[in-house]
Amino acid sequence: MGDPAAHAKLSASGAVRWMGCPASVRMEELYPRSSSAYAEEGTAAHSLAETCLREYKDADYYIGQDFEQHIVDLEMAEYAQEYVNYVRALDGFLDIERRVDFSKWVPGGFGTADAILLKDGTIDVVDLKYGKGVQVDSDNNPQGMLYGLGAYHEFSHIYEIEQLRLTIVQPRMDHISEWEISTEDLLAFGEEASKAAELALTDDPPFNPGPKQCLFCGAKAVCPARAEYNLELAVEGFETVTNHGPLKKIAGLTNDEIAHILHNVDSFRNWANSIEAYAQDLLERGEIVEGFKLVRGRSIRKWRDEVAAAKSLVNKLNKKGAYTEKLISPTQAEKLLGKNSAILQKHCYKPEGKPTIAVEGDKRPAIVDDATEGFEVSEELENEAA
Ligand code: SF4
Secondary structure, eight states, X not given: OOOGGGGGGOOSTTHHHHXXXXXXXXXXXXXXXXXXXXXXXXXXXXXXXXXXXXXXXXXXXXXXXXXXXXXXXXXXXHHHHHHHHHXXXXXXXXXXXXXXXXXXXXXXXXXXXXXXXXXXXXXXXXXXXXXXXXXXXXXXXXXXXXXXHXXXXXXXXXXXXXXXXXXXXXXXXXXXXXXXXEHHHHHHHHHHHHHHHHHHTSSSOOOOOOHHHHHTOTTTTTOHHHHHHHHHHHHTTOHHHHTTOTTTSOOOOOHHHHHHHHHHHHHHHHHHHHHHHHHHHHHXXXXXXXXXXXXXXXXXXXXXXXXXXXXXXXXXXXXXXXOOOOOOOHHHHHHHHOTTOHHHHHHOXXXXXXXXXXXXXXXXXXXXXXXXXXXXXXXXXXXXXX
16 A cells, blocks of 8 residues: 555545546645635535524525625525425435545545435435536446445444435536435445555556546646547547548548547547646746747726716716616526516526537437428528529
């Protein structure tokens, strides 16, 4: 086993990363992550939700109050309330913000489960995710399973636990994901986690880049294994380039090659974005990145003093000319009136979204008819033009 200090790095929240890529534990020691404004907002929302459950109050009671240096507004209150309602509807003895110990499987492994509901049969482990960037599912979710293992370890001598239900409530993405796992399968996962942890703590852990494990890795911008992975991915399967040589064949990329790029475009984009952000950080710290410099971005003009500007404009143009009136958006109205407002229900509708590309397995149905319609119109227009 390697450095004992690394043990603390085998967190439940980082399990997708360290179970996926054993070398990430050592790499993250070299490139630790700093806390983001989003993470701090999430901490505030968790603290609010916890307080609601402890004090038997709804989240709107706390609007205007300070939680972890964030003032609770209507938006945060409504989102936190969705999680609170979900937890309140479950059966069992509620344990909130429970520290769970899974060190039996993962050295030094512990975490804090947002809510655990204990009873014979099925115990629930519920996790609030306040992020809205990446949808998280509970199916085979290592974080939830490690919390589940900790809960099982601690409570299996009190309750007859047959299975665990892991739930992720992600209110800002309108997403609730529930998944059940038998204790037998959970314990088998524990063995897997144990092996992964052992590998991660060796002196020479292997790299294993991939979209999931790299996404939140502290080393994602500078990791050579991730760079190699993306560069290889970019050329793999490219007949046009590899078989015929670049610029020798008078032909565009094949549809298969376009599909290959599309399948991997998120990986390329995330990789490129993390490198760009890292390079900007280097330049801001005064380091040299050959061929690059910091410049001022585009900005828009602003009134130096709004009151003074308004006075002059009204004098010159009168009030009607100086001001515009704009109806608030449905989202702004919802914030003011609440989700179930009769005004919203009567006057609000959701137009069909513009056609957008998605992978075949996407839950939304394909818009075959619209595409055909569009094709017919184009043909008509073409005929007309001819
Ligand atoms: S960036 Fe990816 S491959 Fe590199 S250490 Fe992190 S998880 Fe592993």
